[in-house]
Amino acid sequence: MGKALAALVPALLLDGQGYLLEANDRAAELLQLENHYRRGGHYDQIISKRTRICWVELCQRLESELSASIEMYCHTGEWMEWQLSAFGTNYLFTGFNITSRRRRNDKRVFENLPVGLQQFTPEGYHVDSNTIQREIWGDEHPLFKDPDYNIIEDPFYQQIGLSQLFREALHTLQPARREILLRYKEDIRDGVTRLQPYYYEATVFPVPNRETGSTDLFLMLNEITAQKLAVKRLEKSERLLDNIVENLPIGYIQFDHYGFVRRVNHTQRRFFRMREAALDKHYNIMSDAFASIYGFDKLFAKVMGENKMLRIEMQMDFSLEKEWTDLQKEVWVDLTILPLQDPVNKKQIVVMLVNDITEQKRERKIRTQLQRNTEQLHLLFDAVDMGYATMERNGLVTFVNRKAVAMSGGDIKRGCNIFITLPEFAANTPFAIRFAEAMKSNVSESFYSYFSRMDKWYDFMLTPMPDGALSVFIRDITESRKMQKDLYRANNQLNRLNKSLVNQNQQLEDFAHITSHNLRAPIANLKALMQMYMASGQSQERELYLSMLQEVIHKIDETLNDLVDVVQIRKNDDVEREQLYFAERLQYVKDVLLVDIEVSGIQLTTSFEKAPMLEFPRVYLDSILQNLVTNAIRYRTLERIPSLHLKSWKENGRIVLTAEDNGLGIDMERFGSKLFGFRKTFHKNKDAKGIGLFITKTQVEAMGGSIRAESTPGEGTKFIITFKPE
Template structure:
């Protein structure tokens, strides 16, 4: 009973697998937009290749829209299964398990009695609908092989728990109570069915009353005793005939299973691999006839890449190390094609006996393998497309940091492998440039919390230490479990960003130069006009004057104006030389050494005016600057501190230096007359701007000094109080060492 039940169960499972393949084939005909392609042709091919499927359907959003064949199934069109109490529960179970589930046997909408296998389809992580197969109940029973056992000693029963009444329903003949029956049963989870096998004959014990039994026993003892010897030969003959019938029935049963099974079955010599007997299903599978098969062994038709594993398993089976084994292997069809099969090998010898032969059950899994291959190829194509994108494609959650997918482009752009990204949940945050990390993390967390897409630019650190500018474009999507996830692409924009930075720097430089040029043109226009006007007036006076003394006096004035013009031209030339020298020579200079040199140049003025100088600048302080500019700057500031000394105080000048961010700062403080910054602060560094009545003031020194410091990308700050003194802070840019020239 168990053997027969196992065969029927395998037939059912094989049929259900064929139905599963059919539903997958239908599902693959739906494009990414959810539209079926060539439904009629594909459905026709499915039915022509499978005699145990009566119809196929596509059920978008739970509503039957496509049916083949249409004839005879018109009543099922536009039927909403998700709103039908009879079908809804089975449909929801298929969606929940994401696998095929068979509802029924049930009364079909188009008429008749049958089962419906529904495979849920998901497109872009959203439920699309079902692909379905309809198998009439008679067709299902025929595919199981149950009708071939009607004349035997057993009968079958198929049952299922009704989802509405929660009671067990039986669908085959002989629905009597099974409690008193000596049955065997198996479960078929794809449809939540229970399959029973029950013996037809039932032994009834005769009931005798005690008195009649005793009387019968006493009266029979003598008869039995006297006839035993005479009946012995006859009983032995009957026993032999009975055992012979049992053997014949067993052989007939085995032969029926062997010949009518839906799977390939082969009886094989375990020592040399030759085929003793094969069923028609196996011959159909590999394309050889029974006669051809018997002249071969299993090694001849096994793919060489699978033969080693097969032989190793057989070796273990013969040694008794394993009781049986299963494996997936390839056979060569007679036409040269490769057939994928799943084989299960069971020995036909008892424990401790020598190995002689074994039985192999062969299931054709070529379609499944082809489907798996197509899925793998499709996945590989998607991966190849992702890896070909010129950017790092990534995916991660919205609540916890870290990513669960990073494309291979990550290594080309940032030097780190996808495995390194995924291994550390905080990897992305660690690779953000320190100056950008806080605001980038804060901004991305905010967008994640609000579940909004975002697009922004920031810097990351390459594995080799270089800075890489990236543009991060992030979109939001929801999974089937209703959780929010993010997908993004990091694009390397370093080159374009550097171009943008260079362009902005160039624009700033041009703007500054234009500003200086405009300022310079105003200066030239104003100063030269006044000088030329004076010269023109003096020449006119000389021409009209008749007094020799007056003419000489005019000539003296003309000479003075000419000298002033010459001095003005020299000043303007110096300004031009500074403003046109865009990339002056930069050297590493000892600041204290140049201060000492400047003090020596001003030695006479310092002695004459009793100036006290307090220089606390370290001998080790160095700056990156132009030597000529540094001499000019120190000379201008120190001479100005002496020139604008307070008449009632002995002049004091203090010099000190320190570091501030990327600058070396030199402070020059004096106790002189000071500057009214509220009144004159905006024009402090203007050309020819003076703020005292000192006859030595020309208004050129601070202008030139400011231009020199600006050219070297430094800056000047000033603090001053009238009658108390002034402090100038000169900021020397340490980044200038990048332009160092030896």
């Protein structure tokens, strides 16, 4: 024991009751034992008051073979671990310096804190920080790069209030706390860069430094961005809700649980024409005389007592109230009174929604009167000898009189859909088309239509009405239509007969002109050859003249046959039309001209999608297509592969057919007026007769159509044929 007391290891010798028997100098220094305490002082007075572990508890630990040791911070700035051990009938209390270990543990705790923590000198210079704090600042922050950097003197941190926290904590020696917007960070989402604010709760607290005798400052940063943004969103939603309430299209009045008005929105103030002075008074619905007239005090009490919503319509005369409103008239209001809980103090409040329904009540009254008048009008229409019905935009019948039901021949009644019930009124029928036009233009439409199911003609007038519905007036015009049809047939027959006579006269004139023009030269040649034949005495020469005579006679016969074909076309103006498809008739022509098409190598392309069919005489259409293809082959150029493109479409109710080739072309300035002439040719082609285009033009015009051409020499020719509809 003497050696232990003499050593540098601090040691205390205590008896079985915990009283101090001996203490060496080192122990006395650490425990600040005065001389009179070195003997006779009790453990609980010396140590227990600092460690909160009494002598009895420490001895029990030792007897239970547990660790009978305590850790204690001494005034010297050292951490000591005191170990109790048995020493005979007494106890030895030995101290060991664990300052380094405690500092390592403190550093570990410091590093693993869930918030950022940083130590500064009292002047504001960085000393140490944990990892989270470094991540908050970033490794490039001057705190970690510049040893002379002072955070208190930084203008930015002075501006956001962080520097003031340091000064406040140093001045008061108390923790100082504030929420700060520390920085912004780029947040890139979907290619869009946004600046994301980062909020922190900053706490600066002073800690005395026993080693230096000064006070260190610690900065703790705890990120609260999510909470802060949530608060801001809440504040924004509150402002939005407040704005919505203020601008609701109906009145909004809020009462507290005593009946005092807490809030009146703009719509309600405007509706009641509330005086500004009245808004400053403490209005109470339970004590207001005007409110009592209409039982608002009882309604309020009922809603509060039963905690249920209440809705009621009532008529109120505001001329009885002079104090807080300038609305001096009777109005109808729709009231919704509902109980709510104040989110702040959790007390019950009452909200009253006020909707001015004066106009709706007036409209209902007018609508009732209108319905009565409509019923009387329907009775009147049932008595007239004309079909009448009303229907909505979608074809829903709202009224139909007896005459219209009889005329329809179907089960037409109120509530049915006219477009479904009657096939004559289905989609794309004349009635449906005119119905849509009338509703779109808001202008009456008149037309007549034939109902084959009943063999009836009806005259319709569709009149849009202001309420969006449609009135339909129907007259039976079957008899008049039959008389018109008979008269039309008679007139047509007379016109055809007259046209035929005029046509025949014109044919005779044309035939005489063409015959004299086209036979004069061949006959003159024939006469000259006969004279030369008669005058010749040599048999060989006479045989030559005879062969030339045969050739001239053949040409005269060919000309006469062509003239007969033309006359026949013009004469036969009543040739039968039939439904023909361009593609089918062109295929027929291609089969006929197969050899010519193969030899010439012509490329035939078509575009018949917009008008695939035509009502026309088959023999005429085949002849027209054959002449167009033959012309493209006959007058092709050797410079390129010949081609012909046929295209059809509808224009102004007529069908147009074009045939465009890439052949020799025609000089339209020189030959345009003669292009469709009889026996007119414009190229040195041995097969050219000048009859094809003339016949084509004759056939087209015989059916009421027209043909023209566009051409550029060396590029090709385009024929445009317009067919007259049946």
